[in-house]
Amino acid sequence: MSLNAGRFSAKLLDPTLSARSLYGAELRYYRERAGLTLEELADRLHIEMSFLARIEQGERRLSDELARAVDDILGTGGFFARNLVVARSAPAPGRLTPLAEWEWLATAIREWDAALVPGLLQTDAYAEAVAKTYAALLADRPTRHRWDARLSRTPVLLDPRGPRYTGVLGEAALRRPLGGPAAMAGQLHHLADLVRRERITLYVLPLTATPHPAATDGALRVMTYAEENPTLHFTAHHTGTHQTDPAAVALAHLTHDLLAGAALPPAQSLALIENAAADYRAEATGERSAERAALSE
Known part of the structure; x- marks a missing residue:
């Protein structure tokens, strides 16, 4: 067994997360019952080992053809082909699986935020400032959920296989000095770096722009997947909703396009x-210089 095979096999599975996670856990069970490693089964299926590992982890699904091949190789009596519908059932982001996991599955992400830099683009210093600012409103939510939802999420955008990201920000998000000047400078340099590295496309809707009917005060996100229905997340007045309704998703896409059209072009x-x-x-x-001068007096 290769080192990579050992690394993939070592990851613990939690079949309680979703139906898809249970399906993946069953695949590992039958594979191990057959005495096959990830690498050996992947070779027999003629697929990448990493892809097979992500199926077991509930992050990818089997095609009809692969499900039948797995049943034949592992002698499952047709279990995987028979339960493909279950394997393709995806819980709403943030409900049964963390939102951050679904970001890794997305092929494209579109966001609009009127007042804040979206979580995927946040530096840790900025995210901490946001958490402190809204602490009173989020006091009834687990601390771990709040931090998992914000910190250390940019890497999904840096991955060559990561989603295409297009964001529209209200200029107010740039002008609110959350965390102080140093934190904001770091946050905005981070945004500029992502744009210059061609990892994201950003539009800014300026404060001087004519009020646009699509410019809600909340935050809007649409995530598109290769194998799932698109999902819509809308946040307003400190409450969030998830939807997969095609009409709602289509309206969200139109809203995002209208906002991007009203915003400054990417270069500006x-x-x-x-x-x-x-x-x-x-x-x-300037603040640090003033502090040093005061200390030296």
Whole structure:
């Protein structure tokens, strides 16, 4: 067995997360009962070992042809072909599985946020400032859920196989000094870096823009998947809803397109972000200089 095979096999499975997770756990059970490693079964199925591992982890699904092949190789009596519908049932993001896991499955993500930098784009310092700002409103939610939902999520956008990300931000998100000038400078430099590395596309809807009917005060996100129905997440007044209704998703896509059309073009949006970052950096440097001068007196 290769080192990679050992690494994939070592991951614990939680079949209680969803029907798909149970399906994946059953695949591992039958594979191990047959005395096959991940690498050996993947070779016999003529697929990548990493892909098979993600099926077992509930992150990918079997095709009809693969399900029948698995049944034949593992002698399951048709279990996997018979239960494909169960394997394809996806819980709403944030309900049975963490939202962050679904971001890794998405092929495209579109977001609009009127007042905050979206979680996927946040630095840890900015995320901490957001959590502190809204602590009173989130006091009834588990701390772990709040932090898992925000911190350390940018890597999904840095992965070459990660989703295509297109965001529209209200300029207010750039002007609210959450965490202070240094935290904001770091956050906006982070946004600019992601844009310049061509990992994301950003539009900024300026404060001077004519009020747009699609510009709600909340946050809107549509995630598209290769093998699932698109999902819509809308947050307003500190409450969030998930939907997979095709009409609602189509309206969300239209809303995002209208907002992007009303916003500054990407090049001008990037210039605005970088100018705001420079202003925050200068302010942060000035504050530190003043502090050092006061300490030396």
